[in-house]
Amino acid sequence: MNTSINLLRRIKDATCDPTFKIADVLRLCKILADRLNHQAFKEWVDKEANGYKSEDELPDYRILTNLGCRGDFFGGFGSGVKNAPIPLANIPDDFREAVSLRYVRKSASALENDVNQANQNNESIMRLIWPADLVICLNYIVYENMVCGQAWTDISTSTFVAILDTIKNRILDFVLAIEVEVPEVGEVDISKQAVSEKVINYIFNQCILHENNQTAFSGSIIQTHNQGVNMSETNPIKIQAGRDVSSNVIGSEVSGVVAGGDISGSVSNTISQLRTADTLEASELADKLVQLQAVIENEPSLSIEDKNDALIQVKALAEAGQNPQEGKMQQVAKGAIRMLKGLSTELPTATAIVHEINHLLPEIAHLFGF
Numbered sequence: 001m002n003t004s005i006n007l008l009r010r011i012k013d014a015t016c017d018p019t020f021k022i023a024d025v026l027r028l029c030k031i032l033a034d035r036l037n038h039q040a041f042k043e044w045v046d047k048e049a050n051g052y053k054s055e056d057e058l059p060d061y062r063i064l065t066n067l068g069c070r071g072d073f074f075g076g077f078g079s080g081v082k083n084a085p086i087p088l089a090n091i092p093d094d095f096r097e098a099v100s101l102r103y104v105r106k107s108a109s110a111l112e113n114d115v116n117q118a119n120q121n122n123e124s125i126m127r128l129i130w131p132a133d134l135v136i137c138l139n140y141i142v143y144e145n146m147v148c149g150q151a152w153t154d155i156s157t158s159t160f161v162a163i164l165d166t167i168k169n170r171i172l173d174f175v176l177a178i179e180v181e182v183p184e185v186g187e188v189d190i191s192k193q194a195v196s197e198k199v200i201n202y203i204f205n206q207c208i209l210h211e212n213n214q215t216a217f218s219g220s221i222i223q224t225h226n227q228g229v230n231m232s233e234t235n236p237i238k239i240q241a242g243r244d245v246s247s248n249v250i251g252s253e254v255s256g257v258v259a260g261g262d263i264s265g266s267v268s269n270t271i272s273q274l275r276t277a278d279t280l281e282a283s284e285l286a287d288k289l290v291q292l293q294a295v296i297e298n299e300p301s302l303s304i305e306d307k308n309d310a311l312i313q314v315k316a317l318a319e320a321g322q323n324p325q326e327g328k329m330q331q332v333a334k335g336a337i338r339m340l341k342g343l344s345t346e347l348p349t350a351t352a353i354v355h356e357i358n359h360l361l362p363e364i365a366h367l368f369g370f
Contacts, residue, residue, distance in 0.1 A: 007032055011175050015168040022164055023049065023109040029171055038200045041174075044208055048167055051107040059209065061166040062104040064159065068265020069099055071135070071151035073143045081143065084294040085264060086151060087286070088272040090142045095134055099153055102128075108167055111160045118157040128153040154265060173207035263311050267293055270318040277322055285321045285367045289314055292340075292360050299353040306343065313339045317364065324368050333368045337361055 011028045014020040026049040033042040052058055069091065074080035088100055104111070118124070130151040138148035181199055271293070274286045296302065296310045313336040320329040320336070340357055347354050 007035070008175055008179060012172060015172040015175075021109065022112045022167065025168065025171060026108065032175070036178075036200055038197070038204065040201070040204055041208065044204075048108045051110070052105040055103045055105070058103055058105065061163055064102040064104065064155075065100065066265070066269050067100045067102060068154050068268045069151060070154055070264075071130075071138065071142070072149040073138075073146040074149055075143075075146040080146065081294050081298070083298055084143065085268040085271075085290060085297070086138065086142055087268055087275065087290060089275040090138070090272075092137050095137065099130060099134070099151075102153075102155070104163065108164060112164055115157055115160045115164070118160075124157055126155045126157060128155060170208050170210075174203060177203045177207050263308050263315075264293075264297060267311050267315045267318065270315050274318045274321050281324070281367050282321060285324075285364065286318070288360050288364050288367075289318055289321075292356065292364075295353050295356040301347055302353070310340060310343055313337075320368070330368060330370070333365075334370065337365055 007028065011025065011032065014025045014028060026045055029045045030042070030049070033045050047057060052062070055063075066088070069086040069088070070083055071086050072080070072082045073084055088096055091099060118126070130153070135148050135151050138151060140147065142148065178200075181203065271286050271289050274282050274289070293311065293314050296307055296314065299307070302310070316332050316336040320333040323329045324333070340361060343357070
C-alpha cells in the first residue's frame with residue numbers, strides 16, 4: 001500500500017489515540033504538509049509545534065477571555081476574607097483586560113507537558129499572581145474598608161486539554177476532508193498536483209482556521225490582528241498551581257501562559273454584568289452575591305460538588321437580577337433561593353455559611369420584591 005495512504009491513516013489513528021504525544025501528531029502532519037506542498041498548512045503545523053512568535057498570529061482557541069480573578073482582603077480588627085472573587089467591574093479599566101485575558105503562545109507539546117505535570121501532582125487549577133503595583137489598586141474598592149494582600153487569576157488546567165483537543169480535532173477534520181475530496185491522494189505522485197491548491201485552501205480554511213478564525217498564514221488567507229494588553233510570555237509572571245477553589249495552594253511553580261475558566265470565574269463575570277445595570281438595586285444585589293459567593297467558596301464543610309451546585313444558584317440570581325421584574329426571572333430567583341435554603345438546612349447551624357445564608361437570602365429576596 002502507498003506510504004501516503006499509510007500516512008493519512010497514521011495521522012487519524014494518532015489524533016484518536018490518547019497515548020500519542022501531540023508532538024508526534026504534528027510531526028506526521030509536517031510530512032503531510034510537505035507532500036501536499038501547501039505553505040499555509042506547513043506554517044500552521046510549525047507554529048503549533050514550536051510556538052507562536054506574536055499575539056497577532058494566534059488563532060482564537062489560544063486566546064482566553066473573561067478569566068476569573070480572586071484575592072485575599074484584610075480589614076480592621078482582624079477582619080478579612082481569603083480567596084474572595086474580584087468582580088471584573090471593580091478592576092480599574094487600564095488593567096482589566098491585562099488580568100482577565102491571556103494569549104497562549106507556547107508550543108502544543110509544552111502545553112501537554114503542563115497538563116501531565118498537573119495530573120501527576122493532582123492539581124486542577126493554576127494561579128497567575130498579579131504584580132504588587134497592580135494589587136494596591138484594589139485597596140478599598142472591592143470590599144468596603146479592606147485592603148488587598150494579594151490577587152491572582154485562576155486558570156483551570158482543563159483549558160489546556162481543550163486547546164490540545166481543538167488542535168487534534170482540526171487535524172482530524174483536515175485529513176478526513178482531504179480523503180473525501182481526493183481519495184486517490186496517496187496513490188499518485190503529489191508533484192503531479194493530485195490535489196489542487198484551490199481545494200486544499202478551501203479545506204484548510206474550513207477545517208484548520210475555520211471561516212471566522214482566519215489568521216496570518218501564507219496563501220489566500222485573510223490576516224487579522226488581536227488587540228490587547230500582554231502580561232504573559234513577553235513579561236513572565238509567577239504562576240502557582242492549586243488544587244481546588246479553596247485558598248490552599250499546592251504544587252510547583254510553572255512559568256509562562258496557562259489557559260482556563262471555571263464555575264467561579266463564570267459567577268464573578270455574571271455578577272460583573274449585573275453591575276452594568278447601573279441601578280441602586282442591582283448594585284446592592286451584586287454586593288450581596290459577592291459576599292454569598294465568597295462564603296460558599298470558603299466553607300470547608302462543603303464538598304466541591306456542593307460548592308459548584310451552590311455557585312450555580314448564585315449565578316442564576318445574578319442573571320435574574322438583570323431583569324428582576326420579569327416573571328420568568330422572578331421564578332428563577334425564587335428557585336435559586338429555595339435551593340440555597342435547602343443547602344443550609346443540611347449543615348450544622350454553627351457553620352459560617354448557615355449564618356450568612358440566613359442573613360443574606362432574606363435581603364436578596366427583598367431586592368427581588370418578595
